[in-house]
Amino acid sequence: MTQFWLSVAALPxxxxxxxxxxxxxxxxxxxxxxxxxVTGSAGPNGKTWPSIVAVVPARNxxxxxxxxxxxxxxxxxxxxxxxxxxDDNSTDGTGAEARAAAVAAGAGDRLTVINGKRLNQGWTGKxxxxxxxxxxxxxxxxxxxxxxxxDADIEHAPDSLGQLVSRxxxxxxxxxxxxxxxxxxxxxTDTFAEKALIPAYVFFFQMLYPxxxxxxxxxxxxxxxxGCMLVERKALKAAGGIAAIKDALIDDCALGxxxxxxxxxxxxxxxxxxxLRGYPAWRDIWMLITRSAFxxxxxxxLLLIGCVLGMVLTYLLPPLLVINADPxxxxxxxxxxxxxxxxLLPTLYYYRRSVLWAPFLPLIALFYLAATIDxxxxxxxxxxxxxxxxxQAKKTA
Numbered sequence: 475m476t477q478f479w480l481s482v483a484a485l486p487x488x489x490x491x492x493x494x495x496x497x498x499x500x501x502x503x504x505x506x507x508x509x510x511x512v513t514g515s516a517g518p519n520g521k522t523w524p525s526i527v528a529v530v531p532a533r534n535x536x537x538x539x540x541x542x543x544x545x546x547x548x549x550x551x552x553x554x555x556x557x558x559x560x561d562d563n564s565t566d567g568t569g570a571e572a573r574a575a576a577v578a579a580g581a582g583d584r585l586t587v588i589n590g591k592r593l594n595q596g597w598t599g600k601x602x603x604x605x606x607x608x609x610x611x612x613x614x615x616x617x618x619x620x621x622x623x624x625d626a627d628i629e630h631a632p633d634s635l636g637q638l639v640s641r642x643x644x645x646x647x648x649x650x651x652x653x654x655x656x657x658x659x660x661x662x663t664d665t666f667a668e669k670a671l672i673p674a675y676v677f678f679f680q681m682l683y684p685x686x687x688x689x690x691x692x693x694x695x696x697x698x699x700x701g702c703m704l705v706e707r708k709a710l711k712a713a714g715g716i717a718a719i720k721d722a723l724i725d726d727c728a729l730g731x732x733x734x735x736x737x738x739x740x741x742x743x744x745x746x747x748x749x750l751r752g753y754p755a756w757r758d759i760w761m762l763i764t765r766s767a768f769x770x771x772x773x774x775x776l777l778l779i780g781c782v783l784g785m786v787l788t789y790l791l792p793p794l795l796v797i798n799a800d801p802x803x804x805x806x807x808x809x810x811x812x813x814x815x816x817x818l819l820p821t822l823y824y825y826r827r828s829v830l831w832a833p834f835l836p837l838i839a840l841f842y843l844a845a846t847i848d849x850x851x852x853x854x855x856x857x858x859x860x861x862x863x864x865x866q867a868k869k870t871a
Contacts, residue, residue: 483803486792486810493788494813498684501677501817504824505745508640523553524619524639526704527611531603532572532626533562538750539626540575546624547581551635554618555584558610559626560603562590568626586610597720600700605716611707621710623703623729628659630702631746638704646738649691653709654733656726657744658699663825665754670831672753674838675762676743677821682770683727688734688741696734700726702747709736723769743824763845768853771846778850782843789814789839811836 561569645651683697722728795807
């Protein structure tokens, strides 16, 4: 055993010490509910409950949109609350299903369905749909205090809106009310593939965007989760509106960055907001990753090489060291793999999955790494950012 290989073997240990102790304690994140009684006219801080309009972009969401709209219209919220759904050129009866759900809930007058216009050049599909919804908001006689940007495959518990508003109004003790409050919806983990890979999806997101850093007004890190974002309407307008991020492929984090320029923001894990969309097969999760992984790397080959090297050192080298014939190299591998295993346990607890998945994080990381490389390949072939028939990350000459 040479000094060089001992130094290499020590790298994963140093990486995991940094990740566990100095990266915002991302791995310990759990839902943080606010105790609030959503009754009467008195809202957070003794003020009346603010008015809210939910803007829901929807493209071919039949089968889930009805349940999502029913949940929104069933909110136990004392303030004025309405829903605008933008039917983004769907071909499966999305708009009709949403209208039927509203009528069945006895709230047909609180749902407006807009037939979306053809995609405008320079915009991503979702942002173009959201813009049309926000334009409709601005045409209202009484403008809402907040806009809830939520997806057509997200189900909100009856107290969801009250929790979001309470969080926004109470805000940061020093910096004031939050300009954006976002919850990462609990994803489905029903199939074997989902149980194996989905908790790690959230784990890796938290590693990239530590929630504690996002929620700290003094730090530049910003982010959000696109399925559930409560935004102060005036702050969004002051930031330039949704047009400021019209071409963003990772639009939720782009919006988080935009809104943090207006004041404090907050992101947390949801306990009362769940995704209705499943990714039951390995290929489904593979496509979920490939859609945005290379975008996250700013389409940079250099960053891709760095990502591959970082993933190999962090996740793949420890088990290779454990099976090494040199006993002097095994201990660093055992220590790093143990720390890696421990780091995934809180996320598995959040998803109510067995702790036995934790030691397999190296194999899970290998899957994500391969999908990231494929994301770059698809971009180079002109097939990047594929979503519901649209190619949104096209390689330019």
